[in-house]
Amino acid sequence: MTALKRTPLYDAHQRLGARMIEFGGFELPVQYTSIREEHCAVREAAGLFDASHMGRIEFEGAAAIAAADGLFSRNLAGLEPGRVQYGLLCNETGGVVDDITCYRVSEESVFWCVNASNIEKDHRWILDHVASATGVHNASDETGLLALQGPASAAILSRVGAPDAAALRRFRFARMQVADCPAFVSRTGYTGADGFEIYLNSDNLPQVFEALLGEGEPLGLLPAGLGARDTLRLEAALPLYGHELDDETSPLAAGLERFVDLEVGGFIGADAIARDRDAGLDRRLVGFVLEERGVARAGCVVARAGETIGRVTSGGPSPTLGKSIGLAYVPVGVTEPGSGFQVVVRDRALQARVVETPFV
Numbered sequence: 001m002t003a004l005k006r007t008p009l010y011d012a013h014q015r016l017g018a019r020m021i022e023f024g025g026f027e028l029p030v031q032y033t034s035i036r037e038e039h040c041a042v043r044e045a046a047g048l049f050d051a052s053h054m055g056r057i058e059f060e061g062a063a064a065i066a067a068a069d070g071l072f073s074r075n076l077a078g079l080e081p082g083r084v085q086y087g088l089l090c091n092e093t094g095g096v097v098d099d100i101t102c103y104r105v106s107e108e109s110v111f112w113c114v115n116a117s118n119i120e121k122d123h124r125w126i127l128d129h130v131a132s133a134t135g136v137h138n139a140s141d142e143t144g145l146l147a148l149q150g151p152a153s154a155a156i157l158s159r160v161g162a163p164d165a166a167a168l169r170r171f172r173f174a175r176m177q178v179a180d181c182p183a184f185v186s187r188t189g190y191t192g193a194d195g196f197e198i199y200l201n202s203d204n205l206p207q208v209f210e211a212l213l214g215e216g217e218p219l220g221l222l223p224a225g226l227g228a229r230d231t232l233r234l235e236a237a238l239p240l241y242g243h244e245l246d247d248e249t250s251p252l253a254a255g256l257e258r259f260v261d262l263e264v265g266g267f268i269g270a271d272a273i274a275r276d277r278d279a280g281l282d283r284r285l286v287g288f289v290l291e292e293r294g295v296a297r298a299g300c301v302v303a304r305a306g307e308t309i310g311r312v313t314s315g316g317p318s319p320t321l322g323k324s325i326g327l328a329y330v331p332v333g334v335t336e337p338g339s340g341f342q343v344v345v346r347d348r349a350l351q352a353r354v355v356e357t358p359f360v
Contacts, residue, residue, distance in 0.1 A: 007052035008144055008205045016223055023226055024116030026053040035227035039319045042193050042232055043360075045220025046150035048212055049229055051197070052205060055119035056143040057126065058111040060135035067130040068110050072102060073251065073260045073267055079104040084171045084186050087259050088251050089125065090269025094276055095247040096254075098122050099239060101188060103173055111139070113197075115241045129268060144205035148212060149195030149232070152219040157185070157196060159215040160208070165196055173197075179211035191229065192236025192358060234325065235318050237287050237357035243298055243313045244285060244327060250276050253329065254285050283310065284335045287357035290324040290343060292350040301344040302328045302352075309334065312343060320360045326352075 004027040013020065018029035029050065031038060041047045059068045069076040074087040081104050089097040098118045103111050114122045123138045130136060148156060154166040160179040165187070168174060173186035181204035189195040200208055213223060230240070239245050244254055250273060251260050261267075262274050290296055296315035301308050315326030326343070334341060337356050342349040 005053070007050055008202050009050045009052065009209055012206060012209060013050070013223075018223070018225060021226065024053050026116060028053060029223070029225035031225040031227045032223050035225075035231060036319045038222050038224035038228035039231050041220060041222040042150040042191055042195075042224060042228060043320060044150070045222075046148060046152040046156055046195075046216055047191075047222055047224030047228060048209070048216065049147040049149065049224050050209070051145040051147045052143075052202070053116035054145050055114040055116060055122065055138070055140040056111055056145075056199070057114060057119075057123060058109070058135075058137045058139050060109050060137065062108055063131065063134045064108050064110060067134040067136075068102070068112075070267055071126065071129060072100075073269070074102075075261045075264045076102065076104065076110065081106050082172055082174060084173055084188055086171075086188070088245075088256065089122065090251070090267065090273065091247060092269060092272065094250050094269045094272030096241070096245040096249055096251055097125055097247060099241055099245055099256075101186075103184070103186065113145070118241065142202055144200045144202045146198040146200070146205070146209060146212070147190065147195060147229075148198060148216075149189060149191045149193050149224075150221075151194055152216070152221065153195045156212060156216040156219055156221060160211045168196075179208045181208050183208070190236075190238060191232035192238065192360060193232065230314075231316055231319060234314055234316060234327070235320055235358065235360040237327065237359060239285075239327075240314060250281070252276055253281055253283055281332055283329045284332055285313070285327055285329055286335050286339075286354045287359060288326055288328060288341075288343070288352040289321075289355050289359075290326075290350050290352050294343075294345040294348065294350045295324045296326040296343045296345060296350075296352070300326075302330060302341055303344060303349060304334065304341045309341065315343075318359060325359050327357075330354075 157165040184199040300312040302310040339354040
């Protein structure tokens with residue numbers, strides 16, 4: 001059995017009493033106090049996540065942008081340095097290899113933040129599909145990542161010597177000092193709340209983590225684990241690779257059309273996705289709310305008139321709404337808000353209703 005990887009903050013998580021679980025090949029905190037408390041801290045003040053399990057793959061050199069552009073679902077040639085784009089790596093049949101964020105560092109440099117479980121897969125995919133002369137480097141083991149999320153995040157960063165973070169616009173990033181350590185700081189917010197991502201040398205991760213906790217505590221900051229990260233992203237109806245996205249699923253079915261530049265094309269999978277668009281889809285991802293007491297979880301059957309029509313991809317209680325919510329792929333005829341179906345929870349068929357997303 002392969003030993004689980006640990007981030008440089010493992011000792012800090014232990015000291016803080018975190019409950020640890022396996023995720024993406026790493027041993028990571030799922031919660032410190034309670035998922036609800038950490039979730040609410042992000043919505044009302046701030047939460048600090050160790051996201052160092054995420055991977056970082058760099059492209060450097062004169063051919064870097066062209067090489068990355070041939071794999072990424074969006075047009076990188078027009079992306080200015082200092083900007084971030086969310087997009088997809090797709091295979092030849094139009095399925096999703098991974099969903100990533102792309103950082104344009106300079107005219108000859110970008111890096112991709114990739115999902116933890118896909119680091120080696122993505123790295124191999126890139127090397128298999130770009131010229132051998134392209135400067136591709138997997139910097140995942142050298143890089144730490146903290147996600148500081150919530151309305152108090154900018155004020156907390158100011159208290160640790162990074163006041164310029166407050167001036168960053170959404171999907172922008174800049175180099176700055178955070179707690180006296182050099183970092184890339186971006187403002188994207190996977191939780192659906194305002195927030196920042198802080199990329200650091202792994203050796204500097206403990207120093208910055210402790211500084212943020214210390215300065216943030218008076219403003220309501222809590223360390224937060226994977227449990228709150230999942231409930232927050234579910235309320236924002238953001239996809240999770242391996243749940244809403246995989247190698248067999250078209251980004252169109254997942255509702256990610258705006259992150260696929262078919263007009264420009266040229267990336268791997270573009271032709272297959274265009275064919276899917278022209279032929280029409282037979283299923284789409286929807287958000288739903290349970291109208292009866294119960295909790296929908298990933299894998300639950302979705303049924304209508306006694307017939308299985310899909311499965312829940314993500315689900316759970318929403319601390320903000322006080323309801324059970326979820327995402328599911330269903331036939332296109334059942335995707336309009338207000339459409340009804342049943343979700344089978346522990347052999348009980350519970351009534352559910354399609355709603356607009358994001359939920360919050």
